[in-house]
Amino acid sequence: MSKKTLxxxxxxxxxxxxxxxxxxxGDVILIEKExxxxxxxxxxxxTFPVLGDAKALVSQEVQKVQTTPxxxxxxxxxxxxxxxxxxxxxxELKTLSGTRxxxxxxxxxxxxxxxxxxxxxxxxxYGRSPKVVTSLEFEKMAAENRLPQGNVRVVFVxxxxxxxxxxxxxxxxxxxxxxxxxxxxxxxxxxxxSKSYVFYIDIRALGKGYExxxxxxxxxHNVRYIRGRVAKVxxxxxxxxxxxxxxxxxxxxxxxxxxxxxASAMEPPVGSRDLAAMLGIATDEYGFFQDVESxxxxxxxxxxxxxxxxxxxxxxxxxxAVAMGGLSASEALAVTR
Amino acid sequence: xxxxxxxxxxxxxxxxxxxxxxxxxxxxxxxxxxxxxxxxFDLSPRQVIEYLLDCLDEQVLDSRTIWLCGKNCTECEVICxxxxxxxxxxxxxxxxxxxxxxxxxxxxxSLIYHKFEHCSKHRREGEEG
Numbered sequence: 001m002s003k004k005t006l007x008x009x010x011x012x013x014x015x016x017x018x019x020x021x022x023x024x025x026g027d028v029i030l031i032e033k034e035x036x037x038x039x040x041x042x043x044x045x046x047t048f049p050v051l052g053d054a055k056a057l058v059s060q061e062v063q064k065v066q067t068t069p070x071x072x073x074x075x076x077x078x079x080x081x082x083x084x085x086x087x088x089x090x091x092e093l094k095t096l097s098g099t100r101x102x103x104x105x106x107x108x109x110x111x112x113x114x115x116x117x118x119x120x121x122x123x124x125x126y127g128r129s130p131k132v133v134t135s136l137e138f139e140k141m142a143a144e145n146r147l148p149q150g151n152v153r154v155v156f157v158x159x160x161x162x163x164x165x166x167x168x169x170x171x172x173x174x175x176x177x178x179x180x181x182x183x184x185x186x187x188x189x190x191x192x193x194s195k196s197y198v199f200y201i202d203i204r205a206l207g208k209g210y211e212x213x214x215x216x217x218x219x220x221h222n223v224r225y226i227r228g229r230v231a232k233v234x235x236x237x238x239x240x241x242x243x244x245x246x247x248x249x250x251x252x253x254x255x256x257x258x259x260x261x262x263a264s265a266m267e268p269p270v271g272s273r274d275l276a277a278m279l280g281i282a283t284d285e286y287g288f289f290q291d292v293e294s295x296x297x298x299x300x301x302x303x304x305x306x307x308x309x310x311x312x313x314x315x316x317x318x319x320x321a322v323a324m325g326g327l328s329a330s331e332a333l334a335v336t337r
Numbered sequence: 338x339x340x341x342x343x344x345x346x347x348x349x350x351x352x353x354x355x356x357x358x359x360x361x362x363x364x365x366x367x368x369x370x371x372x373x374x375x376x377x378f379d380l381s382p383r384q385v386i387e388y389l390l391d392c393l394d395e396q397v398l399d400s401r402t403i404w405l406c407g408k409n410c411t412e413c414e415v416i417c418x419x420x421x422x423x424x425x426x427x428x429x430x431x432x433x434x435x436x437x438x439x440x441x442x443x444x445x446x447s448l449i450y451h452k453f454e455h456c457s458k459h460r461r462e463g464e465e466g
Binding site: 123159163164165166167168201227228229230231232243244245246247250252253 | 368376
């Protein structure tokens with residue numbers, strides 16, 4: 001029986017799992033397909049519901065795994081084959097310098113998520129107008145100090161691809177309500193002259209301090225929340241015209257905006273079905289990795305010895321991904337020691 | 338006035354005709370938000386749904402919307418995130434209004450509606466049933 005655990009994915013869930021296994025005397029091979037650890041977390045500027053420095057937080061965690069001798073980190077590496085069963089998996093890893101065979105006792109899948117590209121939403125002018133961006137692009141703009149200056153109006157659009165059977169996914173992406181409030185606050189802090197509008201359907205802020213966070217956007221940062229799904233974003237003469245219905249009043253409304261930010265859905269990581277097939281584990285109807293029982297066995301995949309962690313199972317916030325990383329680590333330790 | 342909500346309104350006729358429950362409506366209001374003719378409506382499409390669910394049948398059948406919406410236009414139906422067939426709903430409501438002898442309302446019909454209503458050739462193209 002191998003005492004090693006293979007962790008697939010170097011985002012916050014995978015990093016946490018690797019740390020916890022190492023802390024408890026286990027050995028880890030942590031593989032990441034990109035050239036750096038950190039995953040989606042590393043692409044953010046601030047966290048919510050407390051505006052923490054995301055890059056500092058994630059680099060602190062990355063440094064911990066980098067300085068732990070019992071964690072071997074392989075970046076630019078993917079899994080290419082997997083055979084065997086719990087306690088004795090034979091895996092083939094493709095690294096930059098060639099392929100490599102390893103025997104591991106357990107596998108943790110922490111493949112993360114992907115922000116949907118809202119290309120199907122032609123009515124929002126995404127891809128046609130450079131002033132219509134996704135939330136991820138907004139994060140990048142904020143990190144590079146490229147947020148619009150002066151007397152500008154910024155509109156945030158909820159549920160782009162989420163809660164939309166016609167063009168996206170039926171599910172709620174869970175975190176968009178909170179990060180849109182974060183973006184509105186970031187916008188206001190970066191440019192106090194700016195005015196922010198958020199178009200919402202329902203506000204789902206389910207976490208400690210989340211409701212207070214969204215209330216603070218409204219009460220302290222004067223963000224206007226309008227209930228109604230945006231129907232159209234038109235571009236004319238350098239300005240954007242956002243059209244919706246204020247459903248609390250029943251009036252059609254429009255807002256002239258300088259920047260429109262689309263909160264695009266969280267979707268399964270690219271290639272999740274192929275990875276699942278290689279590992280012999282199940283995915284759900286969307287391609288997220290499927291747990292055997294969502295209440296008391298959230299990190300057990302359909303195959304013994306293979307565990308799941310983080311947003312590759314469902315849309316989730318950082319805190320949940322960390323919790324799930326820890327849980328999967330303890331399950332992996334139980335079968336490798 | 339407090340509404341007494343029940344389940345026996347014309348909602349049942351509409352649901353029978355579209356083979357779908359109106360409770361599927363998300364009330365997100367994308368339909369009315371994108372509508373090019375909403376200025377001529379008294380109820381936006383999602384309000385028609387909510388009125389039906391509240392059994393405000395008379396207000397729906399007396400509205401201008403049911404006579405103007407869904408005629409040679411599929412804009413709201415195409416973008417509806419839950420895929421409600423709004424045109425089919427409006428057709429059923431017009432049939433029901435006609436059956437009950439409600440006068441069609443065209444207080445300020447746009448030229449588009451005028452054309453479809455008065456030209457037999459276009460009426461055939463624009464509306465079925």
